[in-house]
Every structure is written in structure tokens, then in C-alpha cells.
Amino acid sequence: MPSFPPLETVCKKRFPFSMACPSFVYPAGYTDNVRHLAPFVDEIELLFFESRFADSLPSRSMIRELAQLARNGGITYNVHLPTDIRVGHRDAGVRQTAVDVLTRTIDRCAPLDPTTFTLHLERDRSEPDDRRWQAHTAESLEAVLANGIPRRCISVENLGYDFELAAPVVEKLDLSVCMDLGHLMAHNKAITAFFDRWRDRITIFHLHGVDGARDHLPLDRLSTARMVRVLELLDRFCGVVSLEVFSFEALNASLSHLLDRWSGLTTEADHRA
Helix, strand or coil, rough: CCCCCCCCCCCCCCCCCEEECCCCCCCCCHHHHHHHHHHCCCEEECCCCCCHHHHCCCHHHHHHHHHHHHHHHHCEEEEEECCCCCCCCCCHHHHHHHHHHHHHHHHHHHHHCCCCEEEEECCCCCCHHHHHHHHHHHHHHHHHHCCCCHHHHHHEECCCHHHHHHHHHHHHHHCCEEEHHHHHHHCCCCCCHHHHHHHHCCEEECCCCCEHHHHHCCHHHHHHHHHHHHHHHHHHHHEEEEEEECHHHHHHHHHHHHHHHHHHHHHHHHHHH
């Protein structure tokens, strides 16, 4: 097993929410990352961004190994579904490929009992008509749901476009929501308003630093004012918070910054009481 430096901050069972991080922090595969990260967090976000590679999906034996690592390490998983698919594409063949990829990924990961499957609904240019895109998207996802996955196990993530375009699909199919705070802040959207709009459906936060339009940065790159607003939302949330940064250095800095700021928040609350 490769040897990598350990994180400096233990955030396991330190918050009222589950602290999560991605499965690609160290330059290694899923199992080595899980072994090194499990002592420090409550949950690991398994990333399956690219479906076009033949080995992009773990083998069934690796899934069994990941399940054993979860039991041994006292962690859970959430799954980020592939992002290189288009469930709302104008072409029916492209949509069917997307359905097949999602169905295969969900089926393969089901033994891990993920807390949620996070889904990108890309608003691509192949279908300029919003209503047709929504109808195609809903039709594709109905085909995925027909395989038996509970509807609230799929969490639709907000991306760069106005999330209200996805709202009819989310509400019609009774899906959950993945609130990516970094995406919202990078596009100068109000995070509190988004949370209040979707709070009954939000299962997971994606959290990362933002500098202008750049996101997925260490959390300490957030301005003080933005960090205060983030902490106010975290104080109202008991789901999963995944720090979506993709290197040891960025995760190490982010965990330390979050715990330091959270400790300050709880101390202030004790003083107010």
C-alpha cells in the first residue's frame, strides 16, 4: 500500500452534519484513498466523472472491498454520477446512452448503500427549447428510476445555469437536491435564498473555496463575509457536507479552516446562551 502524509485535522464526528471529502485526494485509486481518509471524515464522495473509459467503473470485487473498508473505518459513501452524459439531449440515442450509464453505475454501487447519488443535469446547446429539454430529461430519468432506486436517492446538483430550469424536473420526479455552495458563490448567487427554496430536498452540500469565478479552491480562500454566511447555513443543516477539493494540500487546509471557524461559531453561541 502506498504511503502518503496523513491529514492534520480529524473531523470525524465533530459536526452535527456528516463531514465528507472526495475519493481522489491522493494520487492513488479508490481503495488507497479510502484507507487513508477514513480516520479523518465521516463519509467519502466516490467520484465517477468520466464514463467513456472502460475501467471507469469499479469492479464488483472492488465494490466488495470498498464495503469492507467502510465497515472497518466507520464511514459511509455518497456517489457522484458521471458528468459526461446528457439525459436531456436532443438525440434519442445520446439520451439512451445516458440512461444506460446511470443505470449501470447505480446498480454497481448499490451494495455500498450510498447516502445519495449526485447528478449533473447539463443544460447543453443541443436542445435550445427549455420545455423540450425538461421533457427529455424527465423521460430519461423516469427510465432510470424504473429500475427501483428511490427517487429521493438522486440529488440534482446546481451548475452554472439558473437552477429554476431544472426545478420542474426535480419537483415532478420528486428528486433531492445537491446544493453546491461554491458554484452559487462563483456565479454571485445568494446561497441563503437557494437554501430556503430547496431546504426540504437538500441532502448534501458541496463546499469549496471561491476566488472570483474560480472555484474548487481550498476553503480558506473564501472571504470572511462569505465564510460567515456559509457557517450560518451549516448551523441549520444536518445532512452531508462534502469538501470538493482534489488534493491533499487543499483538503488539509480546508478541514483545518472549517473546524477552526466552526469552533469559533459554537463558542460565540455558548457565550450568547
